[in-house]
Amino acid sequence: MAELKNGDKEAFSLLFKKYYRDLVLFGGTLLPDRSLCEDIVQNIFTQLWEDRNTLNIGTSLKSYLLRSVQNACIDEIRHSQSVREYEKYMNTYGNYGSMNTGDYILYSDLHDNLENALNKLPKECKLVFVMSRLNGMKYKEIAQQLEVSERTVEVRIGKAIGLLKLYLKDFLPLILALLYT
Numbered sequence: 001m002a003e004l005k006n007g008d009k010e011a012f013s014l015l016f017k018k019y020y021r022d023l024v025l026f027g028g029t030l031l032p033d034r035s036l037c038e039d040i041v042q043n044i045f046t047q048l049w050e051d052r053n054t055l056n057i058g059t060s061l062k063s064y065l066l067r068s069v070q071n072a073c074i075d076e077i078r079h080s081q082s083v084r085e086y087e088k089y090m091n092t093y094g095n096y097g098s099m100n101t102g103d104y105i106l107y108s109d110l111h112d113n114l115e116n117a118l119n120k121l122p123k124e125c126k127l128v129f130v131m132s133r134l135n136g137m138k139y140k141e142i143a144q145q146l147e148v149s150e151r152t153v154e155v156r157i158g159k160a161i162g163l164l165k166l167y168l169k170d171f172l173p174l175i176l177a178l179l180y181t
Contacts, residue, residue, distance in 0.1 A: 001061060004052050012052075016045055019062065023069050030073035037119055040072045117167035121160050127161035128153050 001010035020041060027037030044065065048055070057064045118126055128146070131137045132153075139157075143150045 001057065004048075007052070012049055012069075014060070019065055020045070023065055026066060027069050027073050030070065031076060036076065036120075037069075037073070038077065041069060044068045044072060090171075113168060114164075114169060117164050121163055121166055125156045125160040125163070127158040129164075130155055 004015065023041045023044070024037045025073070026038055028034060033160045047068075048065075052175075118129070120130065128142055131142045131145075132139065136147075139153045142153045146153070161173055
């Protein structure tokens with residue numbers, strides 16, 4: 001370590017040759033991607049070289065390197081999970097960031113008009129429509145919550161759909177285009 005702290009490149013090279021293979025194999029117990037493990041170990045050695053003057057290792061160098069590999073692999077696992085969660089979110093809720101300006105304006109205009117049309121609905125029709133179509137509730141659940149029959153829920157949703165078709169008739173081609181793209 002003393003030679004390494006003095007900037008001895010041969011000492012660094014010896015350490016690299018001595019520990020590299022074992023560290024990559026250890027990383028492989030945590031991550032299945034060998035090339036990723038190699039990158040992690042190389043980054044750790046790069047950091048070791050860059051921090052050689054200020055580095056103060058309280059344990060053995062091998063323990064320090066193993067712990068560094070373990071922490072880097074755990075960070076990579078967490079990062080991969082975050083990426084998967086983000087991809088799942090984007091697949092579920094759409095990637096509006098990729099819309100071109102024209103599509104965004106049409107979507108925004110449709111959204112505003114849908115809000116206005118919903119606000120024109122009779123109160124009880126709007127309530128059951130929102131509960132069913134926007135909140136994903138089943139007719140039976142809505143009927144129980146509102147203490148009405150399922151048939152009443154069906155009638156109110158039918159009325160809401162009929163009125164929305166009337167209020168949004170100018171947007172029907174756009175709605176169909178959005179549904180089939």
